[in-house]
Amino acid sequence: MEGTIGSKGLVKKTELVRIITDALISLGFSSIATDLENLSGVNLLDPTIKQFLDLVKAKEWNKCIKLLQEEEGLQVRDKRTARFLLLEQIFLDFLKDDNLDGALNTLHEKMTPLGVKRRRLEKLPCKFVFLDSGEERFVEVTRKLKKLLPPAAIVPEGRLVHLLEESLDLQRSDCDYHNAPDTDMSLCYDHFCWKSKIPSKTVQTLVGHTDEVWFLEFSHNGKYLASSSKDNSAIIWEINAERGEFGMKHKLEGHKKPVVVVLWSPDDQQVITCGENEVIKRWDVGSGHCVHTYGRVDVGSISCGWLHDGSGIIGAMADRRICLWNLDGSKIEHEQGQRGQKISDVAMTSDGKWLVSVGREQNEISLFDRETRGETVIGVEDMVTSFSLSRDDKYLLVNLDTQEIHVWMIAGEPEPRKVSKFSGHKRSRFVIRSCFGGYDENFIASGSEDSKVYIWRRAFERGPCCVLSGHEGAVNCVSWNLADLHMLASASDDKTIRIWGLDLE
Numbered sequence: 382m383e384g385t386i387g388s389k390g391l392v393k394k395t396e397l398v399r400i401i402t403d404a405l406i407s408l409g410f411s412s413i414a415t416d417l418e419n420l421s422g423v424n425l426l427d428p429t430i431k432q433f434l435d436l437v438k439a440k441e442w443n444k445c446i447k448l449l450q451e452e453e454g455l456q457v458r459d460k461r462t463a464r465f466l467l468l469e470q471i472f473l474d475f476l477k478d479d480n481l482d483g484a485l486n487t488l489h490e491k492m493t494p495l496g497v498k499r500r501r502l503e504k505l506p507c508k509f510v511f512l513d514s515g516e517e518r519f520v521e522v523t524r525k526l527k528k529l530l531p532p533a534a535i536v537p538e539g540r541l542v543h544l545l546e547e548s549l550d551l552q553r554s555d556c557d558y559h560n561a562p563d564t565d566m567s568l569c570y571d572h573f574c575w576k577s578k579i580p581s582k583t584v585q586t587l588v589g590h591t592d593e594v595w596f597l598e599f600s601h602n603g604k605y606l607a608s609s610s611k612d613n614s615a616i617i618w619e620i621n622a623e624r625g626e627f628g629m630k631h632k633l634e635g636h637k638k639p640v641v642v643v644l645w646s647p648d649d650q651q652v653i654t655c656g657e658n659e660v661i662k663r664w665d666v667g668s669g670h671c672v673h674t675y676g677r678v679d680v681g682s683i684s685c686g687w688l689h690d691g692s693g694i695i696g697a698m699a700d701r702r703i704c705l706w707n708l709d710g711s712k713i714e715h716e717q718g719q720r721g722q723k724i725s726d727v728a729m730t731s732d733g734k735w736l737v738s739v740g741r742e743q744n745e746i747s748l749f750d751r752e753t754r755g756e757t758v759i760g761v762e763d764m765v766t767s768f769s770l771s772r773d774d775k776y777l778l779v780n781l782d783t784q785e786i787h788v789w790m791i792a793g794e795p796e797p798r799k800v801s802k803f804s805g806h807k808r809s810r811f812v813i814r815s816c817f818g819g820y821d822e823n824f825i826a827s828g829s830e831d832s833k834v835y836i837w838r839r840a841f842e843r844g845p846c847c848v849l850s851g852h853e854g855a856v857n858c859v860s861w862n863l864a865d866l867h868m869l870a871s872a873s874d875d876k877t878i879r880i881w882g883l884d885l886e
Protein backbone atom coordinates (compact mmCIF):
# COMPACT_ATOMS: atom_id res chain seq x y z
CA MET A 382 0.00 0.00 0.00
CA GLU A 383 1.96 2.94 -1.31
CA GLY A 384 1.26 6.66 -1.60
CA THR A 385 -0.59 9.23 0.43
CA ILE A 386 -4.18 10.00 1.27
CA GLY A 387 -5.80 13.42 1.73
CA SER A 388 -5.65 16.64 -0.27
CA LYS A 389 -2.32 17.86 1.12
CA GLY A 390 -0.31 14.73 0.42
CA LEU A 391 0.94 14.63 4.00
CA VAL A 392 -0.62 11.44 5.29
CA LYS A 393 1.10 8.21 4.25
CA LYS A 394 -1.38 5.38 3.72
CA THR A 395 0.81 2.78 5.42
CA GLU A 396 1.27 4.95 8.50
CA LEU A 397 -2.46 5.63 8.70
CA VAL A 398 -3.21 1.90 8.59
CA ARG A 399 -0.59 1.25 11.28
CA ILE A 400 -1.95 3.84 13.73
CA ILE A 401 -5.48 2.56 13.11
CA THR A 402 -4.25 -0.96 13.88
CA ASP A 403 -2.68 0.31 17.11
CA ALA A 404 -5.91 2.14 18.02
CA LEU A 405 -7.98 -1.02 17.37
CA ILE A 406 -5.72 -2.99 19.71
CA SER A 407 -5.98 -0.34 22.44
CA LEU A 408 -9.79 -0.35 22.05
CA GLY A 409 -9.78 -4.11 22.64
CA PHE A 410 -10.39 -5.16 19.00
CA SER A 411 -7.23 -7.21 18.47
CA SER A 412 -8.79 -9.69 16.06
CA ILE A 413 -10.03 -6.86 13.81
CA ALA A 414 -6.53 -5.37 14.00
CA THR A 415 -5.11 -8.69 12.78
CA ASP A 416 -7.68 -8.79 9.96
CA LEU A 417 -6.68 -5.26 8.96
CA GLU A 418 -3.00 -6.22 8.88
CA ASN A 419 -3.80 -9.25 6.71
CA LEU A 420 -6.14 -7.44 4.32
CA SER A 421 -3.94 -4.39 3.84
CA GLY A 422 -0.61 -6.21 3.90
CA VAL A 423 0.64 -3.50 6.28
CA ASN A 424 2.01 -4.71 9.60
CA LEU A 425 1.94 -2.63 12.75
CA LEU A 426 5.57 -3.61 13.22
CA ASP A 427 8.16 -4.76 10.70
CA PRO A 428 8.48 -8.58 11.30
CA THR A 429 12.21 -8.37 12.17
CA ILE A 430 11.65 -5.50 14.59
CA LYS A 431 8.73 -7.40 16.12
CA GLN A 432 10.99 -10.45 16.56
CA PHE A 433 13.65 -8.27 18.21
CA LEU A 434 11.18 -6.56 20.57
CA ASP A 435 9.60 -9.93 21.50
CA LEU A 436 13.07 -11.18 22.49
CA VAL A 437 13.66 -8.02 24.53
CA LYS A 438 10.31 -8.55 26.23
CA ALA A 439 11.33 -12.14 27.06
CA LYS A 440 14.69 -10.83 28.36
CA GLU A 441 16.48 -13.17 25.95
CA TRP A 442 19.54 -10.93 25.78
CA ASN A 443 21.87 -13.41 24.01
CA LYS A 444 19.27 -14.10 21.31
CA CYS A 445 18.83 -10.34 20.87
CA ILE A 446 22.58 -9.95 20.27
CA LYS A 447 22.54 -12.84 17.78
CA LEU A 448 19.65 -11.28 15.84
CA LEU A 449 21.42 -7.92 15.90
CA GLN A 450 24.53 -9.54 14.38
CA GLU A 451 22.88 -11.78 11.83
CA GLU A 452 19.79 -9.99 10.61
CA GLU A 453 20.77 -7.25 8.22
CA GLY A 454 17.14 -6.16 7.83
CA LEU A 455 17.05 -5.12 11.48
CA GLN A 456 17.57 -1.41 11.20
CA VAL A 457 19.18 -0.14 14.39
CA ARG A 458 20.71 3.33 14.38
CA ASP A 459 23.78 2.42 16.47
CA LYS A 460 24.37 -1.31 16.65
CA ARG A 461 27.41 -0.95 18.93
CA THR A 462 25.40 0.94 21.57
CA ALA A 463 22.56 -1.58 21.26
CA ARG A 464 25.04 -4.42 21.76
CA PHE A 465 26.53 -2.68 24.80
CA LEU A 466 23.07 -2.17 26.35
CA LEU A 467 22.25 -5.86 25.88
CA LEU A 468 25.61 -7.02 27.28
CA GLU A 469 25.05 -4.70 30.23
CA GLN A 470 21.88 -6.65 31.04
CA ILE A 471 23.77 -9.95 30.86
CA PHE A 472 26.47 -8.52 33.15
CA LEU A 473 23.89 -7.24 35.68
CA ASP A 474 21.97 -10.56 35.58
CA PHE A 475 25.25 -12.40 36.46
CA LEU A 476 25.79 -10.02 39.38
CA LYS A 477 22.24 -10.57 40.54
CA ASP A 478 22.85 -14.34 40.55
CA ASP A 479 26.15 -13.84 42.47
CA ASN A 480 28.02 -15.22 39.44
CA LEU A 481 31.08 -12.99 39.67
CA ASP A 482 33.10 -15.02 37.14
CA GLY A 483 30.34 -14.72 34.55
CA ALA A 484 30.04 -10.98 35.18
CA LEU A 485 33.79 -10.33 34.93
CA ASN A 486 34.08 -12.51 31.85
CA THR A 487 31.28 -10.56 30.12
CA LEU A 488 32.95 -7.32 31.10
CA HIS A 489 36.47 -8.18 29.93
CA GLU A 490 35.75 -10.43 26.97
CA LYS A 491 32.72 -8.74 25.46
CA MET A 492 32.08 -5.27 26.77
CA THR A 493 35.59 -3.80 27.01
CA PRO A 494 36.45 -4.65 23.37
CA LEU A 495 33.51 -2.52 22.25
CA GLY A 496 35.71 0.46 23.09
CA VAL A 497 33.17 2.05 25.39
CA LYS A 498 34.43 4.92 27.48
CA ARG A 499 35.96 3.85 30.78
CA ARG A 500 33.61 6.11 32.78
CA ARG A 501 30.60 4.26 31.45
CA LEU A 502 32.04 0.92 32.53
CA GLU A 503 32.83 2.29 35.99
CA LYS A 504 29.19 3.30 36.43
CA LEU A 505 27.96 -0.29 36.02
CA PRO A 506 28.11 -1.28 39.73
CA CYS A 507 26.12 1.86 40.58
CA LYS A 508 23.46 0.80 38.08
CA PHE A 509 23.27 -2.52 39.83
CA VAL A 510 22.69 -0.87 43.19
CA PHE A 511 20.19 1.73 42.00
CA LEU A 512 18.37 0.03 39.18
CA ASP A 513 18.38 -3.62 39.97
CA SER A 514 14.90 -3.69 41.33
CA GLY A 515 14.41 -5.79 38.15
CA GLU A 516 11.44 -4.09 36.52
CA GLU A 517 12.94 -0.62 36.61
CA ARG A 518 16.09 -1.80 34.83
CA PHE A 519 14.01 -3.64 32.26
CA VAL A 520 11.84 -0.59 31.53
CA GLU A 521 14.91 1.58 31.10
CA VAL A 522 16.74 -0.70 28.71
CA THR A 523 13.56 -1.27 26.65
CA ARG A 524 13.12 2.49 26.36
CA LYS A 525 16.75 2.97 25.31
CA LEU A 526 16.65 0.15 22.74
CA LYS A 527 13.43 1.48 21.21
CA LYS A 528 15.10 4.88 20.83
CA LEU A 529 17.77 3.24 18.68
CA LEU A 530 15.16 2.00 16.19
CA PRO A 531 14.09 4.27 13.29
CA PRO A 532 11.45 6.79 14.59
CA ALA A 533 8.77 5.58 12.20
CA ALA A 534 9.37 1.91 13.02
CA ILE A 535 7.29 1.94 16.19
CA VAL A 536 3.87 3.47 16.56
CA PRO A 537 3.87 5.10 20.01
CA GLU A 538 1.09 3.81 22.22
CA GLY A 539 -2.18 5.75 21.74
CA ARG A 540 -0.80 7.70 18.76
CA LEU A 541 -4.14 8.16 16.97
CA VAL A 542 -5.86 9.46 20.12
CA HIS A 543 -2.90 11.78 20.75
CA LEU A 544 -3.17 13.26 17.22
CA LEU A 545 -6.92 13.74 17.56
CA GLU A 546 -6.57 15.37 20.96
CA GLU A 547 -3.90 17.73 19.62
CA SER A 548 -6.23 18.73 16.81
CA LEU A 549 -9.15 19.46 19.18
CA ASP A 550 -6.85 21.31 21.58
CA LEU A 551 -5.63 23.53 18.74
CA GLN A 552 -9.20 24.29 17.66
CA ARG A 553 -10.03 25.18 21.28
CA SER A 554 -7.09 27.53 21.72
CA ASP A 555 -7.69 29.16 18.30
CA CYS A 556 -11.35 29.81 19.07
CA ASP A 557 -11.83 33.58 19.45
CA TYR A 558 -14.81 33.48 21.81
CA HIS A 559 -14.18 30.11 23.38
CA ASN A 560 -16.70 29.72 26.17
CA ALA A 561 -18.01 26.19 25.92
CA PRO A 562 -17.56 23.09 28.08
CA ASP A 563 -15.25 20.40 26.71
CA THR A 564 -18.29 18.17 26.18
CA ASP A 565 -19.25 20.50 23.29
CA MET A 566 -16.09 19.57 21.37
CA SER A 567 -16.58 16.92 18.68
CA LEU A 568 -14.38 14.96 16.28
CA CYS A 569 -17.21 15.07 13.76
CA TYR A 570 -17.10 18.80 13.02
CA ASP A 571 -14.71 21.74 13.37
CA HIS A 572 -15.16 23.67 16.58
CA PHE A 573 -16.06 27.34 16.60
CA CYS A 574 -17.74 29.57 19.21
CA TRP A 575 -19.73 32.50 17.93
CA LYS A 576 -19.77 35.73 19.90
CA SER A 577 -23.16 34.61 21.20
CA LYS A 578 -21.35 32.12 23.50
CA ILE A 579 -20.67 35.07 25.80
CA PRO A 580 -23.49 36.07 28.19
CA SER A 581 -24.82 39.25 26.56
CA LYS A 582 -28.58 39.39 27.03
CA THR A 583 -30.42 40.44 30.18
CA VAL A 584 -32.42 37.39 31.18
CA GLN A 585 -33.62 38.74 34.52
CA THR A 586 -33.54 42.01 36.47
CA LEU A 587 -33.50 41.61 40.25
CA VAL A 588 -35.25 44.33 42.23
CA GLY A 589 -34.99 44.26 46.02
CA HIS A 590 -32.49 46.87 47.11
CA THR A 591 -33.69 50.39 47.77
CA ASP A 592 -30.40 52.12 47.00
CA GLU A 593 -27.22 51.63 44.93
CA VAL A 594 -26.03 48.00 44.69
CA TRP A 595 -22.31 48.00 45.40
CA PHE A 596 -21.25 44.37 45.38
CA LEU A 597 -22.38 40.91 44.33
CA GLU A 598 -20.99 37.39 44.21
CA PHE A 599 -22.30 34.01 43.02
CA SER A 600 -21.94 31.16 45.49
CA HIS A 601 -19.35 28.53 44.52
CA ASN A 602 -22.08 26.02 43.60
CA GLY A 603 -23.77 28.67 41.41
CA LYS A 604 -27.17 28.20 43.08
CA TYR A 605 -27.16 31.47 44.98
CA LEU A 606 -26.21 35.08 44.46
CA ALA A 607 -25.44 37.50 47.28
CA SER A 608 -25.60 41.26 46.82
CA SER A 609 -24.89 44.22 49.09
CA SER A 610 -26.08 47.78 48.93
CA LYS A 611 -25.83 51.34 50.12
CA ASP A 612 -29.28 50.66 51.68
CA ASN A 613 -27.45 48.99 54.65
CA SER A 614 -28.56 45.50 53.63
CA ALA A 615 -27.43 42.42 51.78
CA ILE A 616 -29.68 39.99 49.92
CA ILE A 617 -29.34 36.26 49.31
CA TRP A 618 -30.96 35.31 46.00
CA GLU A 619 -31.70 31.68 45.20
CA ILE A 620 -32.13 30.20 41.74
CA ASN A 621 -35.24 28.20 40.96
CA ALA A 622 -33.81 25.16 39.19
CA GLU A 623 -36.91 24.62 37.03
CA ARG A 624 -37.46 28.16 35.82
CA GLY A 625 -33.80 29.15 35.97
CA GLU A 626 -34.76 32.40 37.69
CA PHE A 627 -33.52 33.98 40.88
CA GLY A 628 -35.83 34.90 43.74
CA MET A 629 -35.10 36.63 47.05
CA LYS A 630 -34.35 34.10 49.81
CA HIS A 631 -33.32 36.42 52.65
CA LYS A 632 -32.76 40.10 53.15
CA LEU A 633 -29.94 40.44 55.67
CA GLU A 634 -30.63 43.50 57.80
CA GLY A 635 -28.66 44.62 60.83
CA HIS A 636 -25.91 46.88 59.55
CA LYS A 637 -26.24 50.56 60.33
CA LYS A 638 -24.13 51.65 57.39
CA PRO A 639 -23.85 50.75 53.68
CA VAL A 640 -22.66 47.19 53.10
CA VAL A 641 -19.41 47.21 51.12
CA VAL A 642 -19.00 43.50 50.37
CA VAL A 643 -20.76 40.18 50.88
CA LEU A 644 -18.65 37.02 50.55
CA TRP A 645 -19.47 33.31 50.49
CA SER A 646 -17.83 30.82 52.82
CA PRO A 647 -15.98 28.00 51.01
CA ASP A 648 -18.91 25.62 51.69
CA ASP A 649 -21.59 28.19 50.68
CA GLN A 650 -23.36 27.73 54.03
CA GLN A 651 -22.59 31.22 55.32
CA VAL A 652 -21.79 34.73 54.14
CA ILE A 653 -19.94 37.62 55.74
CA THR A 654 -20.80 41.24 55.21
CA CYS A 655 -18.75 44.34 55.90
CA GLY A 656 -20.39 47.60 56.86
CA GLU A 657 -18.57 50.70 55.64
CA ASN A 658 -16.36 51.83 58.54
CA GLU A 659 -18.53 49.71 60.80
CA VAL A 660 -18.46 45.98 61.69
CA ILE A 661 -18.25 42.62 59.95
CA LYS A 662 -21.19 40.24 60.35
CA ARG A 663 -21.46 36.51 59.68
CA TRP A 664 -24.84 35.13 58.54
CA ASP A 665 -26.30 31.65 58.23
CA VAL A 666 -27.60 31.23 54.67
CA GLY A 667 -30.24 28.65 55.64
CA SER A 668 -31.97 30.80 58.26
CA GLY A 669 -30.83 34.27 57.19
CA HIS A 670 -29.85 35.03 60.80
CA CYS A 671 -26.76 36.92 61.87
CA VAL A 672 -24.66 34.47 63.91
CA HIS A 673 -21.71 36.66 64.89
CA THR A 674 -20.39 40.21 64.71
CA TYR A 675 -16.68 41.02 64.50
CA GLY A 676 -14.93 44.31 64.98
CA ARG A 677 -13.36 46.67 67.42
CA VAL A 678 -15.28 49.31 69.25
CA ASP A 679 -12.70 51.97 68.48
CA VAL A 680 -12.24 51.37 64.78
CA GLY A 681 -14.37 50.43 61.81
CA SER A 682 -13.74 47.89 59.06
CA ILE A 683 -13.02 48.73 55.43
CA SER A 684 -13.18 45.29 53.86
CA CYS A 685 -13.19 41.62 54.84
CA GLY A 686 -12.45 38.11 53.65
CA TRP A 687 -12.69 34.45 54.65
CA LEU A 688 -9.78 32.33 55.77
CA HIS A 689 -9.17 29.79 52.99
CA ASP A 690 -10.88 26.92 54.87
CA GLY A 691 -13.73 28.97 56.28
CA SER A 692 -12.40 28.64 59.83
CA GLY A 693 -12.04 32.37 60.39
CA ILE A 694 -12.49 35.91 59.18
CA ILE A 695 -10.08 38.57 57.92
CA GLY A 696 -10.82 42.20 58.56
CA ALA A 697 -9.11 45.17 56.93
CA MET A 698 -9.47 47.91 59.52
CA ALA A 699 -9.62 51.68 59.21
CA ASP A 700 -6.50 52.02 61.40
CA ARG A 701 -4.44 50.33 58.64
CA ARG A 702 -4.24 46.97 60.45
CA ILE A 703 -5.34 43.55 59.32
CA CYS A 704 -7.19 41.49 61.96
CA LEU A 705 -7.80 37.75 61.91
CA TRP A 706 -10.54 36.13 64.01
CA ASN A 707 -11.67 32.56 64.61
CA LEU A 708 -15.35 32.06 63.88
CA ASP A 709 -16.17 32.44 67.59
CA GLY A 710 -14.60 35.90 67.56
CA SER A 711 -11.35 35.01 69.37
CA LYS A 712 -8.35 36.70 67.80
CA ILE A 713 -5.77 34.82 65.71
CA GLU A 714 -2.16 35.91 66.09
CA HIS A 715 -1.14 37.75 62.94
CA GLU A 716 2.26 39.34 62.71
CA GLN A 717 1.84 41.52 59.68
CA GLY A 718 2.69 45.01 60.88
CA GLN A 719 0.49 48.03 60.61
CA ARG A 720 0.29 49.08 57.00
CA GLY A 721 1.66 52.39 55.85
CA GLN A 722 -1.44 52.91 53.79
CA LYS A 723 -5.15 52.62 54.16
CA ILE A 724 -6.16 49.11 53.11
CA SER A 725 -8.91 48.98 50.53
CA ASP A 726 -9.22 45.27 49.82
CA VAL A 727 -8.04 41.99 51.33
CA ALA A 728 -8.23 38.25 50.45
CA MET A 729 -6.56 34.93 51.18
CA THR A 730 -5.47 32.46 48.48
CA SER A 731 -7.41 29.18 48.50
CA ASP A 732 -4.39 27.24 49.81
CA GLY A 733 -4.15 29.57 52.81
CA LYS A 734 -0.55 30.49 51.96
CA TRP A 735 -0.88 34.14 50.98
CA LEU A 736 -2.75 37.06 52.42
CA VAL A 737 -3.20 39.61 49.67
CA SER A 738 -4.02 43.22 50.44
CA VAL A 739 -4.01 46.48 48.56
CA GLY A 740 -3.83 50.02 49.81
CA ARG A 741 -5.18 53.22 48.45
CA GLU A 742 -2.35 55.61 48.97
CA GLN A 743 1.01 54.06 48.14
CA ASN A 744 0.21 52.20 44.94
CA GLU A 745 1.24 48.77 46.15
CA ILE A 746 -0.04 45.25 46.49
CA SER A 747 1.16 43.23 49.45
CA LEU A 748 1.55 39.44 49.35
CA PHE A 749 2.13 38.22 52.89
CA ASP A 750 3.43 34.66 53.24
CA ARG A 751 1.74 33.21 56.33
CA GLU A 752 4.34 30.45 56.77
CA THR A 753 7.59 32.38 56.42
CA ARG A 754 6.01 35.70 57.48
CA GLY A 755 7.84 37.26 54.57
CA GLU A 756 6.20 39.95 52.50
CA THR A 757 6.40 40.59 48.76
CA VAL A 758 5.38 44.06 47.75
CA ILE A 759 4.39 44.78 44.16
CA GLY A 760 4.70 48.40 43.20
CA VAL A 761 2.03 49.45 40.70
CA GLU A 762 1.77 52.50 38.52
CA ASP A 763 -1.28 53.99 40.15
CA MET A 764 -3.75 53.69 42.94
CA VAL A 765 -5.35 50.25 43.21
CA THR A 766 -9.08 50.42 43.85
CA SER A 767 -9.87 46.71 44.04
CA PHE A 768 -8.58 43.30 43.03
CA SER A 769 -9.68 39.73 42.53
CA LEU A 770 -7.84 36.42 42.44
CA SER A 771 -8.08 33.79 39.72
CA ARG A 772 -9.51 30.46 40.83
CA ASP A 773 -6.07 28.80 40.66
CA ASP A 774 -4.56 31.64 42.74
CA LYS A 775 -1.94 32.25 40.04
CA TYR A 776 -3.25 35.57 38.79
CA LEU A 777 -4.36 38.79 40.35
CA LEU A 778 -6.73 41.11 38.55
CA VAL A 779 -6.07 44.67 39.66
CA ASN A 780 -8.31 47.68 39.03
CA LEU A 781 -6.38 50.91 38.83
CA ASP A 782 -7.34 54.50 39.26
CA THR A 783 -6.19 55.14 35.68
CA GLN A 784 -9.11 53.22 34.15
CA GLU A 785 -6.90 50.25 33.44
CA ILE A 786 -7.16 46.67 34.60
CA HIS A 787 -3.87 44.81 34.99
CA VAL A 788 -3.31 41.08 35.28
CA TRP A 789 -0.36 40.05 37.47
CA MET A 790 1.07 36.57 37.62
CA ILE A 791 1.80 36.02 41.32
CA ALA A 792 2.72 32.30 41.40
CA GLY A 793 4.86 29.95 39.33
CA GLU A 794 7.71 32.40 38.79
CA PRO A 795 10.37 33.78 41.15
CA GLU A 796 8.95 37.30 41.04
CA PRO A 797 5.41 38.54 40.39
CA ARG A 798 5.09 40.03 36.93
CA LYS A 799 2.50 41.98 35.01
CA VAL A 800 1.26 39.90 32.09
CA SER A 801 -1.43 41.99 30.45
CA LYS A 802 -3.58 45.09 30.71
CA PHE A 803 -7.03 46.04 29.54
CA SER A 804 -8.90 49.29 29.14
CA GLY A 805 -12.04 50.77 27.66
CA HIS A 806 -14.30 50.98 30.70
CA LYS A 807 -14.92 54.21 32.62
CA ARG A 808 -14.00 54.97 36.20
CA SER A 809 -13.43 58.29 37.89
CA ARG A 810 -15.08 58.46 41.29
CA PHE A 811 -16.21 55.07 42.47
CA VAL A 812 -14.75 51.67 43.21
CA ILE A 813 -15.41 49.55 40.13
CA ARG A 814 -14.85 45.82 40.44
CA SER A 815 -13.93 43.25 37.83
CA CYS A 816 -13.57 39.47 37.72
CA PHE A 817 -12.20 36.53 35.75
CA GLY A 818 -14.79 34.23 34.22
CA GLY A 819 -16.00 31.86 31.54
CA TYR A 820 -14.33 28.70 30.28
CA ASP A 821 -10.92 28.29 31.94
CA GLU A 822 -11.33 31.90 33.12
CA ASN A 823 -10.63 32.98 29.54
CA PHE A 824 -12.47 36.26 30.01
CA ILE A 825 -12.34 39.37 32.15
CA ALA A 826 -15.51 41.28 32.95
CA SER A 827 -15.77 44.66 34.58
CA GLY A 828 -18.28 47.21 35.72
CA SER A 829 -18.06 50.77 34.45
CA GLU A 830 -19.34 54.23 35.32
CA ASP A 831 -20.99 54.59 31.89
CA SER A 832 -23.68 52.06 32.97
CA LYS A 833 -22.17 49.27 30.88
CA VAL A 834 -20.50 45.92 31.47
CA TYR A 835 -17.23 45.36 29.60
CA ILE A 836 -15.86 41.94 28.64
CA TRP A 837 -12.39 41.24 27.29
CA ARG A 838 -10.83 38.03 25.98
CA ARG A 839 -7.92 37.47 28.34
CA ALA A 840 -5.52 36.15 25.72
CA PHE A 841 -5.72 39.26 23.56
CA GLU A 842 -4.58 42.65 24.79
CA ARG A 843 -7.02 44.58 22.69
CA GLY A 844 -10.33 46.33 23.13
CA PRO A 845 -13.32 44.69 24.78
CA CYS A 846 -14.95 41.88 22.82
CA CYS A 847 -18.36 42.67 24.27
CA VAL A 848 -20.01 45.73 25.84
CA LEU A 849 -23.38 45.14 27.51
CA SER A 850 -25.95 47.92 27.83
CA GLY A 851 -29.06 47.95 29.97
CA HIS A 852 -28.34 49.47 33.37
CA GLU A 853 -29.32 53.05 34.06
CA GLY A 854 -26.55 53.88 36.49
CA ALA A 855 -22.88 53.07 37.09
CA VAL A 856 -22.12 49.34 37.17
CA ASN A 857 -20.14 48.79 40.37
CA CYS A 858 -19.47 45.07 40.35
CA VAL A 859 -19.75 41.94 38.21
CA SER A 860 -19.61 38.24 39.01
CA TRP A 861 -19.35 35.32 36.57
CA ASN A 862 -21.08 32.18 37.74
CA LEU A 863 -18.45 29.51 38.48
CA ALA A 864 -20.94 26.72 37.85
CA ASP A 865 -22.43 28.18 34.66
CA LEU A 866 -20.07 29.49 31.97
CA HIS A 867 -22.96 31.34 30.38
CA MET A 868 -24.20 33.36 33.35
CA LEU A 869 -22.95 36.74 34.51
CA ALA A 870 -24.43 39.19 37.03
CA SER A 871 -23.93 42.93 37.40
CA ALA A 872 -24.75 45.34 40.22
CA SER A 873 -25.63 48.97 39.57
CA ASP A 874 -26.32 52.35 41.08
CA ASP A 875 -29.77 52.02 39.45
CA LYS A 876 -30.62 49.78 42.48
CA THR A 877 -30.97 46.67 40.33
CA ILE A 878 -29.00 43.55 39.51
CA ARG A 879 -28.99 42.19 36.01
CA ILE A 880 -28.50 38.52 35.19
CA TRP A 881 -26.95 38.10 31.77
CA GLY A 882 -27.33 34.92 29.70
CA LEU A 883 -26.83 33.81 26.11
CA ASP A 884 -28.52 35.69 23.31
CA LEU A 885 -29.95 32.72 21.46
CA GLU A 886 -31.95 34.67 18.88
Ligand SMILES: [Zn+2]
Nearest residue numbers: 556559560574
Ligand atom coordinates in the same frame (compact mmCIF):
# COMPACT_ATOMS: atom_id res chain seq x y z
ZN1 LIG B 1 -14.94 27.71 21.25
